[in-house]
Amino acid sequence: MGLLVSIIIPTYNRAHLISGTLDSVMAQSYQNWECIVVDDGSTDTTKELLERYCKRDKRFRYLLRPKNRPKGANACRNYGLEMSKGAYVNWFDSDDIMLKSKLQYQVEALENNISYFFCLCQTEVIDTISGRSKGLRAAQIFSDSAFNDYIRREIFWLTGAPLWKREFIDKNHLRFDEKLQQSQDYDFHISILAICDSYIPLEAVLVQLQLHDGNMSNSIIDSSQKFLSNIEVRVRTLHKYTAQLDEETKAFLFNDIFSFFKLSISTQNLxxxxxxxxxxxxxxxxxxxxxxxxxxxxxxWLFGAISSKRYYLTSLILLPND
Structure with a gap:
């Protein structure tokens, strides 16, 4: 039968979307899975919908985020992990689609290469209005210098792409930062690559990212918490991993931080x-x-921040192509 895979899905007011995700889980060719959906406080019909799925298939579990945990997908992901039992873990989003062979291909890859702790796959972007493919989410998911190249976004993947060995996650106490409002998957994957940058890359498309109004309108500027989370992750990376960063990556991070600062002048309060x-x-x-x-x-820069005058914002450190 194979080892149990725990699929952990945070959700919030996605009753109109999550059925496609759950149906894609049920259609997996690899059958030994549990799917834990953690509700972040939905006010739509998510509860009723999930109760029907749980009755239909006992492998589904519907949980509410505990009130003592902060609101957000990160707390839901961590809580789902704590409540899961699988030897493998796949965090997934409640509006994306698992292609039929995702779990099978990734479990087989990890079982045939026991020295690796996680396996990636490619993600295809689908326009839900037209039904057409917009291509791959990232052209590359593998590099011989994965840590620095991931930070520079020369390689990239989203939360649902990896299948993780649970022993690796638990041994290294890896969790999503529950204080972050954005850049949480970027932060999480950086922390993992700092420990282990060897993994199995499957070039097969096994996940579909569904473009819809909800995720296309998820702006970084509509909340100060979201905005500052993006900067905090990059400053933290500079601080925590300085010894592992090459000079190009350090400059890239500063350039990113400074770009967010410049954006704050026209979009954020004092x-x-x-x-x-x-x-x-x-x-x-x-x-x-x-x-x-x-x-x-x-x-x-301080005068620019106070006066909202962008022409004071010239950077000391720029990437070669700036």
């Missing part, structure tokens, strides 16, 4: 602009720049 400025200044300590230059530029 408090968020000042917090963004502070995180830019924090990141300067990882670069060999004269103190006088740091002070001069930091002062200009």
């Amino acid at each position: 408090s968020t602009r000042l917090k963004s400025w502070f995180m830019v200044v924090r990141s300067l300590k990882y670069f060999n720049i004269p103190v006088q230059s740091k002070l001069k530029e930091s002062s200009k």
Whole structure:
């Protein structure tokens, strides 16, 4: 029968979408799975829908995020892991589709290559309005320098693509940061690649990302918490993994941080602009720049943050193609 796979799906008000996801789970050629759906407090008909699926197939479990856990998909993912029993773990989103052979191909790959701890696959983007493919989510999912290349987004994958060995997740105490509102999968995968950057890449498309109004309108600027989460992840990466970062990746991270800061000038309130400025200044300590230059530029940036004048925002560190 094979080892049990735990599929963990956070959801919030996706009653109109999640049936496609759950049907794709039921259609898996690999049959030994449990699917744990963790509800983040839906106010639509998610509860009634999931109860029908649970009655139809006992491999489904419907759980509510505990009230003592923060709202958000990250807490739901972590709670689902805690409640799961599988030897393998596949986090998945409640609006995406597993192609029929996903679990089978990835379980077989890991069982045939026992020294690896996770297996990736390709993801195809589907326009739900036209039904047409928009191509791969990322052209490349493999690199000989996966840690630095993933940070620079030269390779990339989303939450649903990997199948993980549970022993690896538990041994390294790997969890999603429940304080983050965005960039959580980026942060999670960076933390994993810092520990282990060897994995099995399957070039087969085994996941479909469904483009719809809900995810196309998920803007980084509509919430200060979302906005600052994106910067925090990049500053944290600079701080936590400095010794593992090459110089190009450090410059890339700073460029990203500074780009968010510039965006804050026209989109965020004063408090968020000042917090963004502070995180830019924090990141300067990882670069060999004269103190006088740091002070001069930091002062200009502060004035730009207060006055909302973008022409004060010139960067000290740029990537070669800037």
